[in-house]
Amino acid sequence: QVQLxxxxxxxxxxGGSRRLSCAASGFTFRxxxxxxxxxxxxxxxxxxxxxxxxxxxxxxxxxxxxxxxISRDNSRNTLYLxxxxxxxxxxxxxxxxxxxPTAGPDYWGQGTLVTVSS
Amino acid sequence: xxxxxxxxxxxxSPGGTVTxxxxxxxxxxxxxxxPSWYQQTPGQAPRTLIYSTNTRSSGVPDxxxxxxxxxxxxxxxxxxxxxxxxxxxxxxxMGSGIWVFGGGTKLTVL
Numbered sequence: 001q002v003q004l005x006x007x008x009x010x011x012x013x014x015g016g017s018r019r020l021s022c023a024a025s026g027f028t029f030r031x032x033x034x035x036x037x038x039x040x041x042x043x044x045x046x047x048x049x050x051x052x053x054x055x056x057x058x059x060x061x062x063x064x065x066x067x068x069x070i071s072r073d074n075s076r077n078t079l080y081l082x083x084x085x086x087x088x089x090x091x092x093x094x095x096x097x098x099x100x101p102t103a104g105p106d107y108w109g110q111g112t113l114v115t116v117s118s
Numbered sequence: 119x120x121x122x123x124x125x126x127x128x129x130x131s132p133g134g135t136v137t138x139x140x141x142x143x144x145x146x147x148x149x150x151x152x153p154s155w156y157q158q159t160p161g162q163a164p165r166t167l168i169y170s171t172n173t174r175s176s177g178v179p180d181x182x183x184x185x186x187x188x189x190x191x192x193x194x195x196x197x198x199x200x201x202x203x204x205x206x207x208x209x210x211x212m213g214s215g216i217w218v219f220g221g222g223t224k225l226t227v228l
């Protein structure tokens with residue numbers, strides 16, 4: 001069965017950096033695009049970024065462009081999100097999600113909490 | 119920037135039918151937006167219900183169905199049960215690799 005396990009969350013000071021990881025198993029990771037989606041405390045879901053199956057194309061929501069970088073290592077079945085210049089408004093649970101070939105996210109991890117606070 | 123709209127809240131009686139919608143602040147939703155629907159209870163990860171407008175995800179009961187109604191995507195729940203009380207989110211593909219979630223609908227079953 002598909003399993004996605006995020007790690008790397010924690011408390012980070014404003015302006016700091018963090019890299020999130022998502023370990024994938026139960027499917028052929030190199031064949032599927034992957035998403036990061038976040039949810040601020042008490043708020044709705046926000047799509048953050050998408051990377052194609054081979055890493056050739058990456059897409060971001062406007063509020064993280066230039067600060068966040070999505071990447072993947074298909075040899076390690078792992079997805080990453082490098083977050084720089086963090087702001088208080090980046091505080092959220094970050095979910096990685098496998099992409100359906102003809103739709104959006106279909107399988108989700110349990111999420112990792114990132115708190116940006118001094 | 120185009121906003122994806124959902125009803126903030128809705129209520130349905132046990133056994134009843136409810137239709138939640140997913141629209142655009144400008145324009146109409148079509149199948150080319152590949153609408154998907156998710157259910158989320160507090161403290162849990164989202165669960166995929168419907169993708170590509172009307173395809174049920176594995177294990178989702180057939181009382182959940184998706185469609186395009188007029189100029190919006192729609193999620194219909196027939197025979198609502200107590201454990202359907204959740205938040206429901208839609209997501210739309212905006213082109214150029216960009217996806218946007220709606221603000222979510224809090225469904226109450228009472």
